Amino acid sequence: MNIRTTHALTLAIALSLGFTAPAYSVSQAAKTQAASKTEKLSSVEGITEYRLGNGMRVLLFPDASKPTTTVNITYLVGSMRENYGESGMAHLLEHLVFKGTPTHKDITAEFKRRGISFNGTTYLDRTNYFGTFTADDAQLEWLLNLEADRMVNSFIARKDLDSEMTVVRNEMESGETQPFSVLMQRLNSTAFLWHNYGNSTIGARSDVENVNIERLQAFYKTYYQPDNAVLVVAGKFDPAKTLAVIEKAYGSIKKPTRSLPPVYTLEPTQDGEREVVVRRVGNTTAVGLAYHIPATSHADTAALNVLSLVMSDTPSGRLHKAFVETKKTAFAAQFSQTFAESGLSMGLAMLPSGADHEAFSKELIAQIEQIKNNPVTDAEVNRAKAKFNVSFEEAMNNPQATAVSLSESIASGDWRLSFLTRDRIEAVTTADVNRVAQAYFKPSNRTLGFFIPDAKPDRVEIPAVPNIAELVKDYKGKAAVAAGESFDTSPMNIEARTTRFTLSNGMKVAFLPKKTRGEEVHFEMGMGLGSAESLNNRGDAGAMLGSMLMRGTKSMTRAQIDERMTALKADISVSGGATTAGAKGKTTKTHLAETLRLVADMLRNPGLPTSEFEQVQNQMLISIEASKSEPGSLAGEAIGKHFDHWPAGHPYKARSIEENIALIKQRKLADAAAFHRDFYGTNNAEIAIVGDFDPAAIKTELETLFGSWNSSKPFVRIEDPFHKPATLDSEIKTPDKANATLIMRSPIQVGQKHPDYAALAVGNYILGGGQLKSRLADRIRQKEGLSYGVGSNFSAEYFDQAGTINAYAIAAPENSRKVKACMLEEIALLLEKGITEEELKDAVAGILKSRSTARASDPGLADRLQGDLFYGRTLKDAQNYEDELKVITVAKVNEALRKHIQLDNLSFVIAGDFDAAAKKTSGK
Numbered sequence: 001m002n003i004r005t006t007h008a009l010t011l012a013i014a015l016s017l018g019f020t021a022p023a024y025s026v027s028q029a030a031k032t033q034a035a036s037k038t039e040k041l042s043s044v045e046g047i048t049e050y051r052l053g054n055g056m057r058v059l060l061f062p063d064a065s066k067p068t069t070t071v072n073i074t075y076l077v078g079s080m081r082e083n084y085g086e087s088g089m090a091h092l093l094e095h096l097v098f099k100g101t102p103t104h105k106d107i108t109a110e111f112k113r114r115g116i117s118f119n120g121t122t123y124l125d126r127t128n129y130f131g132t133f134t135a136d137d138a139q140l141e142w143l144l145n146l147e148a149d150r151m152v153n154s155f156i157a158r159k160d161l162d163s164e165m166t167v168v169r170n171e172m173e174s175g176e177t178q179p180f181s182v183l184m185q186r187l188n189s190t191a192f193l194w195h196n197y198g199n200s201t202i203g204a205r206s207d208v209e210n211v212n213i214e215r216l217q218a219f220y221k222t223y224y225q226p227d228n229a230v231l232v233v234a235g236k237f238d239p240a241k242t243l244a245v246i247e248k249a250y251g252s253i254k255k256p257t258r259s260l261p262p263v264y265t266l267e268p269t270q271d272g273e274r275e276v277v278v279r280r281v282g283n284t285t286a287v288g289l290a291y292h293i294p295a296t297s298h299a300d301t302a303a304l305n306v307l308s309l310v311m312s313d314t315p316s317g318r319l320h321k322a323f324v325e326t327k328k329t330a331f332a333a334q335f336s337q338t339f340a341e342s343g344l345s346m347g348l349a350m351l352p353s354g355a356d357h358e359a360f361s362k363e364l365i366a367q368i369e370q371i372k373n374n375p376v377t378d379a380e381v382n383r384a385k386a387k388f389n390v391s392f393e394e395a396m397n398n399p400q401a402t403a404v405s406l407s408e409s410i411a412s413g414d415w416r417l418s419f420l421t422r423d424r425i426e427a428v429t430t431a432d433v434n435r436v437a438q439a440y441f442k443p444s445n446r447t448l449g450f451f452i453p454d455a456k457p458d459r460v461e462i463p464a465v466p467n468i469a470e471l472v473k474d475y476k477g478k479a480a481v482a483a484g485e486s487f488d489t490s491p492m493n494i495e496a497r498t499t500r501f502t503l504s505n506g507m508k509v510a511f512l513p514k515k516t517r518g519e520e521v522h523f524e525m526g527m528g529l530g531s532a533e534s535l536n537n538r539g540d541a542g543a544m545l546g547s548m549l550m551r552g553t554k555s556m557t558r559a560q561i562d563e564r565m566t567a568l569k570a571d572i573s574v575s576g577g578a579t580t581a582g583a584k585g586k587t588t589k590t591h592l593a594e595t596l597r598l599v600a601d602m603l604r605n606p607g608l609p610t611s612e613f614e615q616v617q618n619q620m621l622i623s624i625e626a627s628k629s630e631p632g633s634l635a636g637e638a639i640g641k642h643f644d645h646w647p648a649g650h651p652y653k654a655r656s657i658e659e660n661i662a663l664i665k666q667r668k669l670a671d672a673a674a675f676h677r678d679f680y681g682t683n684n685a686e687i688a689i690v691g692d693f694d695p696a697a698i699k700t701e702l703e704t705l706f707g708s709w710n711s712s713k714p715f716v717r718i719e720d721p722f723h724k725p726a727t728l729d730s731e732i733k734t735p736d737k738a739n740a741t742l743i744m745r746s747p748i749q750v751g752q753k754h755p756d757y758a759a760l761a762v763g764n765y766i767l768g769g770g771q772l773k774s775r776l777a778d779r780i781r782q783k784e785g786l787s788y789g790v791g792s793n794f795s796a797e798y799f800d801q802a803g804t805i806n807a808y809a810i811a812a813p814e815n816s817r818k819v820k821a822c823m824l825e826e827i828a829l830l831l832e833k834g835i836t837e838e839e840l841k842d843a844v845a846g847i848l849k850s851r852s853t854a855r856a857s858d859p860g861l862a863d864r865l866q867g868d869l870f871y872g873r874t875l876k877d878a879q880n881y882e883d884e885l886k887v888i889t890v891a892k893v894n895e896a897l898r899k900h901i902q903l904d905n906l907s908f909v910i911a912g913d914f915d916a917a918a919k920k921t922s923g924k
Helices: 028-035 089-099 107-114 137-153 158-176 179-191 205-209 213-223 239-250 300-312 318-324 357-369 378-396 399-412 417-427 430-440 468-472 491-497 539-546 558-567 589-604 610-626 631-643 657-666 669-679 695-706 757-769 775-783 813-833 837-855 858-871 875-887 890-900 914-922
Strands: 039-044 047-051 057-062 068-075 117-122 127-134 229-235 284-293 331-337 343-352 446-448 499-502 508-513 520-528 571-576 580-588 685-691 729-733 740-748 790-796 803-811 907-912
Touching (some): 057 239, 107 137, 127 137, 127 837, 158 179, 158 775, 179 446, 229 399, 300 318, 300 331, 300 343, 378 399, 491 875, 508 858, 589 695, 610 657, 610 669, 631 729, 631 740, 757 803, 757 813, 803 813, 837 858
Antiparallel strands (some): 284 446, 499 508, 520 580, 790 803
């Protein structure tokens, strides 16, 4: 569970679990009566809105071309609704709603058994919960009933609050280690004097630690009600049947008689410059600005969004050109945070350690506040609007993402604001952009700040929130995007529809044509480079070359490439490293051939401009410098160095942070050019294309682009022999870091074709692969409450017998050794007593559901097909693996775990501020 951001947690639930009537059930007559009050409200571009008799609103967004379904419920309550002493309460509720109801006592376990990828997020104006799964009517009905149940029947118990408290503290501490996160929090709290938008969503530590359970329960009962919720169902489902299920699940919940507490605090007009300084350990300097701007629903927001893109776009934005290209900073951006009420426009930049941040802040302020001296041009506005339009179209082609992202528009006042904002942006003029820049970006409205007396302050009055009901009542939107076909994601169906062939030079190709929403098509390309001998001492040059590939060709500048991608409605990533290079992306059927030509130009004809090389070098150095004091980076470096067995100069050689800095400083542009000349070519490459395209035409295009391009140095796969060093048990001190990182690793002499591979995969899933529901998560997060993030993973090479079992956790430094002890105990119990039949059943079901869901993603499918070309596999191999999972036994899994994992062969590294932890523990 996260604050605003969502990390997909793929968990699963047994289909055999049926839904029983929840505690709030009433008579069937009452259900029928409630259901009969359902009212259709509006329909825009394929999304239809209904309102149930109890006030709950429902949005249905069907798309039969997507083999998955997403359910997202948004409650109109976030940290903005918290009273004095209650900060963090909305986020605490998000955690506790996963702790169960009388009917569903172990929700995370149920999600895991059913293979539902789920999460919950909290922000200023809303809290939302969502789940995605392979389309299935029974699965959909189960999830809708679950959400209806926990809307009003969640335990919200003292014992669950106590066990979750350390987890929430750990999440709080994790955010406190990130410079930009801390700076943005301080900017918000300084810019807003009275409004709750100035409070961090995670809350004040004292409020969270001393929360009153009765007040938390009252908060839940007030806001978790149908008249304060909007339910979204998107993807593959039957709208009529689903609406009937929703009416049955939610219709019995009566509309509450209470009135929601009014919100009447308005932020007063800012009356002068403000400044805030944060001093903490770190290796980079961050500079930020904040200006008050109107609510999402205000007309000026569209022009402000366009202005933000004009300023921060890479590589054409003004801030990029003024600061990144001149190597004054590695990163500079401006963006709008708009909400139900007035928000902020923020400018942020990251500088090298020791840079003159005061001098830089003056330059940043000048860029943002002096637009009247250098007005925005028509070309800048048109480019920004085109980019926004492409992004919006891409989002509408993904019902899953749309279902979740609509939470922000819902929280701002109405889901249709998303479409209305798009229309307003299309209508924005250059004059509009220049007007809002001069209206809102003034010194008196700036937070960097310090107080300066001013006899005639030039203040900014933020307009009131418009009447949204009037704003959208007649809104119709545009024509809905055409949907694609209903696609069977079983391995053998994919195999039957896949065509494979080779180009003249041996490049391998896989085609999977199918109808998609918006005629979208995805591609994935990989290219093997060199050998261990030819790549000796040249790996870092390959990495620098890879970072240059999208920064210009011999015929196009970086800005022209960016504009070309926008024109082609293409999202492309071209990159390279020490041993591989490639490209991936998406576009539409109409533009696929031209997009592939653009990819070929970037791969075959890199321009390698000196200015861009210097930018890459500078950005790499600043990024590495920033990691020098981070617990996660230092723990990863230590474990990587310990298990390293490659000779000096080898492309796989593990290097320290200081060694990487020295290598990057030594490299020249000529090194990158020589690497391209020696190693790039497609005679050892693969490409997979999935989606709506003409196979015959694209086959001819690929032959023209890549069929005769050969590398001068042959590709030879680097063998990875099994390596088992002595064990490591190390602690690394990271002063002034509130969060510690633990990493465990053990080598396993197993490859993907080993007879024990499937059994070890199942064993790892049970140990820690199930994330919120696993042995490690149950013990360390759920029972002990020591870590926000804990889990394990198992990896193995395909050709070589070289694998590892890894475990990880974050925790407060004073708890990190307890986490290690718990982890050792759980691994020991797993080896001693083994797994159970129930765990095996749940794990296999979860793995199979996760694999099915992964095949439902076209980019994931392209990646799979390209990888199979390299490994010489087909989807028959995937089917064989899944068939093996279906018949695997408890005895087989236990035997494999005991054979390959030994307690005396586990290496541990913990990085954290142990000195501060000791003082905290001792009370000094």
